[in-house]
Amino acid sequence: MATIHKQITQWRDGLLAPNQNDVLLTLIPEKNAISIADFYKEEGIFSIEESAFLKKCLKQHQQHIKETGSPIFGIAQDKFNFEIEGKMYQMPFLLADASIKKNRFNSTFEIEQIEDFYINPLLLKVLNLKVLPENTTEAIDELQSLGLKVELENGIWAANFHPHRFVLQKELDAVLEAPQLSESLKSLFGEENENTPLEISEHFLFSADESQRVAIEKSKDNHLVIQGPPGTGKSQVIANLIGKALGGNKNALLVAEKSVALQVIYDQLKKKELHHFCVLYHHELKSKHIVRSLQNTWKYLEAIPKKHVVVGQKSELLQQSLDLTLDRLRQHDLIGGISFNAFKKGFTPNEKARYLSKKPSVLEWIKDKIILKQLENNDFPIFGGWSKLKTEQNSIHSIEEAMNKALRLLQNVSNNNLNCIELQKSIKLSGLVSLFYYNDQALPSDLFEEDSKKQKQFLKLFKELKTLTEKEELLKREEAHWNKSFSLSELQEFLAAVASTTRFSLKHWRTKNKVFKYTDLNLLEAKKALENLVELNTTRRDLINTKEKLRKLNIPEEFPVLEHIHFAISRLNSVDNNEVQSLFKMSKKERLAIKNSVSIHTEISQLLRTYFNLDEKEPIQKQIQELKEVLPQLVENSARIESISNLTKYALSKTQSLKEAEEVIYNSHWKDFKGRFPSLAEINGSDLSSKIEECITTFDKESEEFSLSIAQQIKTKFEEYHTLLQTPANKLSQEEKALKKNLRKGKSILVKAFEKKRVFPSVRELLESEAKLWIQLLHPVFLCSPYSVAKSLPIDFAFDLAVFDEASQIPLSHIVGSVQRSNRIVISGDQQQMAPQFYFQKKDHQQADALHHASFYWENSLLTHHYRSVHPRLIAFSNQYFYENKLKTFPTVNPQKPIELISTDGVFNERSNEKEARIVAEIIIEKIKNKAFDFGLVAFSQTQLNAILEKIPTKYLDQLADKDAVFIQSLENVQGDQCEHLIISLGYAKNENGDFHMRFGPLNQEQGHRRLNVLMSRAIAKITFVRSVTSDDFSISANEGVESLRKLMLFLEEENTEAESSFGDGIQQKNQQLEVSDVSKTFQSGQSVIDFYRTSVSRGWKVGFII
Structure with a gap:
């Protein structure tokens, strides 16, 4: 913070640094100033004949106001001539701001004093004095009393004294004297700080292109530098920022040195009837004007009808929908592995074409089609049985070996006409038959008959056995507490002794002592353990009885066998009853034969899955024999055949020509896509144009609603203030009472000012009074030059948002006061434009412009349209x-x-x-x-x-x-x-x-x-x-x-x-129409399409999209 204070002090001193060319240091009549009167006129108005000097002054004065917002013309009263350390000084004593105008009718210049005289600050600086009497005679007497010989020269002189520097000097003094520097000002000088998010509205007053939206979004979280080259819509961004601030119940300050920059924003806001809530104060705003402006806004708020305005959010949803559409169109594998645009270029849907659930991707098909045509040119039967081979994963040699092995295995199958469907049925049947066996040992078949007596008995006994086994496992843990096994009678004896409550029983006493020789448990634990051992004994006896019952049913008692039987029953009861019944009708020999055939069938099935895509209904042996016959041709074309995908071969097996295959493949992918995205499948260029136009018209409607809502929002607060004034004190909190007191006093001040005809309170006086609350409500937006901010706004008059426009032309020191007053800062400009000029400052006191400095410390955002x-x-x-x-x-x-x-x-x-x-x-x-x-x-x-x-x-x-x-x-x-x-x-x-x-x-x-x-x-x-x-x-x-x-x-x-x-890739000009051939490739977002469409249409183009 000390570094910041030091820098500000240097700037302040630089404003007062003596420069030999400064008219305030050396006033030479007819050279750098002109005498306009011998003595001061109380009315402060002077009419001077036309002169080249005044003409030059007027031109420079007007140019300086235009470029910086600071008036430089003024008048001086009396001149002090003196010498210090051998150096002569001719310094004006009193200064005052003045206006100068040329009278076109009589060729004279009208000069009017517009503010009171003040002592030349440079005079005090040179003399190293803090104060002097403002009376000329008294000032001379005091200086002479200090030993300075002063020669007085009476008169009134006019010149471009640049008095604005002293206004800025006072501004810097106020910052230095502030209780603490704001977080914004610290951040501007590189000190780290945590930014509080700026809560502003999500709505827009005006359309905003993609780069503008990015900048606005960034400004919510951090101070920001907007780099805006010429013609990129900086004013649009600034107007939107101010509108968003108003929509979020915030106030805003816009600072620019040129009046035209402020006027542009004022005119923008006027389009939305929001100028009522702005004060435009460039370099000269008479108190009368601001009072009338406040009065007019007061009347405006009283006059506009109360409305409930709801700002829609449909445009955002429409844009998100457009973004989703473009994302889908941009997806490189959207339809059959290729993009929407590529698919539509290569295919026209045919609703009558067949559909295949299994098909190659379009890219696979394009690759395979080239090979298929080469094979066809070599007289290879591309629609022959070879397509049943899985050459994509297997070599022709390995397929040949698989053919031979499959034929050998098929010789062991009784059915020579076995097809794939029957093979799978046989394997399934074998699986069911295997349930009748355990480790190749046949189990009683009547066990598996659903709802049979024997099955019911088994299920009951199995459940009992499982429960008893689990109970035994649980109770067996008790045996670990004993170092001896006991019979049932011993357990009962021990349990009786332990449970006895008889105090004098020698028998029980001896039995207890015997018990505790076999365990480390205490009495209570021993009793529970003995009870569990008795229960364990009973459980084991029940287990023996259950197993005996199973043996009587001719069922093995081993638990794994019993679990298999239980699983087999569940499995058989879940399958088709006809299949199960067919198993019971078979003899044991037949079932055994089916069981034994499963290994051969499974091996054949594995070969078929790995190497072949056979017709399911045709005999396997016949198909493999036919494939073996074309094997020589397969070997000759093996390299090409092995590169063709299995899905392509499957498509060939279902069609009769390459043309039909292609149509079927494309159409199948199109139907898949249409099922997933029905609306996108139907979209065309006209639909897309309609979507974009709906986005634009909806946005425009919502922006109008937004501007109306801002006015209503301010009116609501205006009415709330008046309601508070009319509310009895006994119904108010202490805080509300204090607010009511200030509002009443502030309203009284404004009403009196409204009634005045002349002698109005100054802007600063109003802002330092209780009227401040009403002014902040009526004029939440100030459009000012750095000069007018410094001159009229108290240093504690705070803003939520401050925007600096054309900041490459604003010296860094000129924004310090505004930054001190504001919570969020946005600095806008163009680093490729001219930097500010410095008048009467030595080179070592000159400084960077605001834009250049801030761009080193804050995030930059570039406007590109x-x-x-x-x-x-x-x-x-x-x-x-x-x-x-x-x-x-x-x-x-x-x-x-x-x-x-x-x-x-x-x-x-x-x-x-x-x-x-x-x-x-x-x-x-x-x-x-x-x-x-x-x-x-x-x-x-x-x-x-x-x-x-x-x-x-x-x-x-x-x-x-x-x-x-x-x-x-x-x-x-x-x-x-x-x-x-x-x-x-x-x-x-x-x-x-x-x-x-x-x-x-x-x-x-x-x-x-x-x-x-x-x-x-x-x-x-x-x-x-x-x-x-x-x-x-x-x-x-x-x-x-x-x-x-x-x-x-x-x-x-x-x-x-x-x-x-004039146009980039993907956009073609045809007469007065622009055709976008691939919208998803040409534009990266829905917003960029909207920007292009809106701007192009506004410039006379018709815009079409080819989809």
């Missing part, structure tokens, strides 16, 4: 050289030629190129004549830009004054603008002597290459590039900016000679 350019070629240069070709593009129908390259022979003379300037001026004049106010003009230098503008008559330039869609900039000032048609003039060229010096101004400086990325990512529909040199005029340069320009020249020349497809 580029929506701005209607043709991929417009973003191709940036995509290739800055974004590693990770951007996905979405072309429009019939776009115009995206890049127009105009090469001329202009000469670079006196820092401009007149010929290029004329060409560009003519293009712009033509566009103005056609009322095409959709362009941007960029020249690589301000001088070239001026040369172009000088060639455009004033009557045309005046028409551009109020056209927001038009921008005219030099390369160094291009940032964040976009246009339909971008017109570029390189300007730089060979001089009159034919020399090309390759000095390109800002392009040669640090970050110069990024200027080209910014430039080449501004166009929506067309780029016109005017140049007077080619890539051949460049030499390879170590300067990154110059080398990037050479590559741009190569790229532009390539555009004129090469045509390239």
